[in-house]
Amino acid sequence: MTDREPYRIRRKRGALASTTAMLPVCLAACSFAPQHVRPAQPVPQSYAQAEAAGPSIAHVGWHDFFREEHLRTLIATALQNNRDIRIATARVAEARATWRIEGSALYPELEAVASGTRGRSIINLPGAGTQSYDIKQVTAQLSAGWEIDFWGRLRNFNDAARNQYLATEEARRSVATDLIAQVANGYLLEREYEERVALAARTISTRQQALRILRRRYEVGSGSKLEMAEAQMLLGQAQTTLEALEQDRAVNRNALALLVGQPIDIPAGPLGLAETAPDIVLPAGLPSELLANRADIMAAEYRLRAADANIGAARAAFFPNITLTGAFGTSSDDLDGLFGNGSRSWSFAPTISLPLFNAGRLAANLDLAKARQVEAVADYERSVQAAFRDVSDALVRRRQLARQIETTRTVLDALRERARLAQLRFDNGRSAYLEVLDAQRDLFDTEQGLVQLRRAHLASGVALYAALGGGLVNSAFDTNTANTGGQAR
Numbered sequence: 001m002t003d004r005e006p007y008r009i010r011r012k013r014g015a016l017a018s019t020t021a022m023l024p025v026c027l028a029a030c031s032f033a034p035q036h037v038r039p040a041q042p043v044p045q046s047y048a049q050a051e052a053a054g055p056s057i058a059h060v061g062w063h064d065f066f067r068e069e070h071l072r073t074l075i076a077t078a079l080q081n082n083r084d085i086r087i088a089t090a091r092v093a094e095a096r097a098t099w100r101i102e103g104s105a106l107y108p109e110l111e112a113v114a115s116g117t118r119g120r121s122i123i124n125l126p127g128a129g130t131q132s133y134d135i136k137q138v139t140a141q142l143s144a145g146w147e148i149d150f151w152g153r154l155r156n157f158n159d160a161a162r163n164q165y166l167a168t169e170e171a172r173r174s175v176a177t178d179l180i181a182q183v184a185n186g187y188l189l190e191r192e193y194e195e196r197v198a199l200a201a202r203t204i205s206t207r208q209q210a211l212r213i214l215r216r217r218y219e220v221g222s223g224s225k226l227e228m229a230e231a232q233m234l235l236g237q238a239q240t241t242l243e244a245l246e247q248d249r250a251v252n253r254n255a256l257a258l259l260v261g262q263p264i265d266i267p268a269g270p271l272g273l274a275e276t277a278p279d280i281v282l283p284a285g286l287p288s289e290l291l292a293n294r295a296d297i298m299a300a301e302y303r304l305r306a307a308d309a310n311i312g313a314a315r316a317a318f319f320p321n322i323t324l325t326g327a328f329g330t331s332s333d334d335l336d337g338l339f340g341n342g343s344r345s346w347s348f349a350p351t352i353s354l355p356l357f358n359a360g361r362l363a364a365n366l367d368l369a370k371a372r373q374v375e376a377v378a379d380y381e382r383s384v385q386a387a388f389r390d391v392s393d394a395l396v397r398r399r400q401l402a403r404q405i406e407t408t409r410t411v412l413d414a415l416r417e418r419a420r421l422a423q424l425r426f427d428n429g430r431s432a433y434l435e436v437l438d439a440q441r442d443l444f445d446t447e448q449g450l451v452q453l454r455r456a457h458l459a460s461g462v463a464l465y466a467a468l469g470g471g472l473v474n475s476a477f478d479t480n481t482a483n484t485g486g487q488a489r
Helices: 004-028 069-081 083-102 153-219 225-260 287-293 293-316 361-427 433-467 479-484
Strands: 109-125 129-148 323-334 346-353
Touching: 069 083, 069 153, 069 225, 083 153, 153 225, 153 433, 225 433, 287 293, 287 361, 293 361, 323 361, 361 433
Parallel strands: none
Antiparallel strands: 109 129, 129 323, 323 346
16 A cells, blocks of 8 residues: 555545535425416506606605605604504514524524432332432533424425515505505595685685675565575585585595594695696506516515425425434532533434324325415416506596596686676676576586596596505615605605
């Protein structure tokens, strides 16, 4: 044997030892989870009713999308105080804790145990009678246990918990996006009621003056009682409308207070909602952008990933389970000699278990995981289709409402001229007051309807913004940043 041969032998033995040491690591990288594949997008590649080309408006934060300062303050307060947000935040913390629990199983568990025993034992010996012995023992040891995750079962459980946590985080963002839209719609309703109440109040004042004139004419004999009754009816209709508006306005404020999470005080805003031109263009982008912008779609995809991981865990349960347990410590009859020479003790107990018969439980668990994965795929596809429908509906409403607004404005100009001419004909004695009554009633209803249409058009913009996934630019949502929402970035 030459001097080089021992070196070669030692090198081969070292390589063999390294290969043996790497075997658990290689096995631990094994996973039976199916590779995640995002399902095909079951919607068209573009929106048929898109207003303009360009990046989706969802990339704009809510504090830049909404320009009214008081609305910004309401949204920021709602993001901090709303109870649905707090519930969603608690669910995120719950899911995060569950993820940590599942992840802890991947690491060894170490315990320190100390115990003491003291007692007396009586033994009957033939020919020696009964003898008693005092028993004293004190032990202290460190015990460790570790399940080697050869087949990826524990890691798949950990991945499933992680994806469930991420899905819960996206669900919280979805709640926040819906909340922003609801607060904005409530604020727009408040402005609508404010303008309609002011319009009704002006109409009541005008009709009260007309009633006084007709009553005076009747009293002096130049007018008829029928005309006075018609004027009284016209005034009563306006008063009834005002009372209904005040009721609806109070209900809307209560709904806003619930969303914001505290009592609110909305100052009077500028009137003229109906005079605002509906010419703001909101680009919707492409349907593929919904996959990254819509929180509910992202949550559905995370749930699908969790379902894939659960399949891997169910498959790994069919393979042997290897657990290493060991202990090292000391034991003595007296506390003083607990750490003395000759008191050390240790144990090492590797365990391997292979399921042989469980009445089909493991197979049923695998079937259950596969069924839930199919359900998760369908849930993801449904979320994509629902998002596409939300965007398409909002685009259709915006286009049709804009047309209705323009048509109503044309009709309103004609009705104003009709009411002026009818009043002029009545003052000159060329027509009955019924003609004035019809003209003013139609004018009042159309003025109210125009305010409603304009508010609906603005609300369709909010709906489009929310349907595209706008509101929170980043996927992570932190309620601590809500107080800065009133400032544009």
